[in-house]
Amino acid sequence: MFYSILAVTPLNEDWFSTYLPVANKLVNKYGGKYLARTVNHEQLEGPEDNATIRIILEWPSREAAVDFMNDPEYKPCLELRTNGSKSFHYLVEGKDDLA
Template identity: 60%
Template sequence: MSYYSVLDVTPADDKWVADYVAVSGKIVAKHGGKYLARTASHEQIEGNDQPAALRIILEWPSKEAALNFMKDQEYVPHLEARTKGSVSHHYLIEAKDDLA
């Protein structure tokens, strides 16, 4: 079953961004994932204000693929740089409708 990663990221500094962007796509693809959106062009239309500089959505073929990406030794230093250099929230969402 497919899973989606939904992230909001606000860099505290941008020192890590160029290196992160240069390699993350390759590592995402290695684990069968693909970026659906990676953008600063977004607006919140409902709820309490939750500002973020970037919104990112990735699609994964499985939960295991997403988790393996997060543990990939090539990715780990970039993950550490992102989490240290930003305020980030990452949600892993199963592609199903529990209310259907």
């Protein structure tokens, strides 16, 4: 499994109504599943990071996550999100390299 971990701080909400239906449809298309998409979070460690929304998605494979990001239907939505927010997106493999 792979996980997308996002920290998103919207600069405005103008893009939400266009972005969400398409993103939701495409997450499903590529076998993704939202595990968390919430403003209810707290930072326990490290330099202050005041992201408004934390999102965790589970993907069946790295390829599914990358295909989602590269889907032509998603490109304009990604542009809306990146222009309308401060966003960080990490793709994490679900394994323990230190075990």
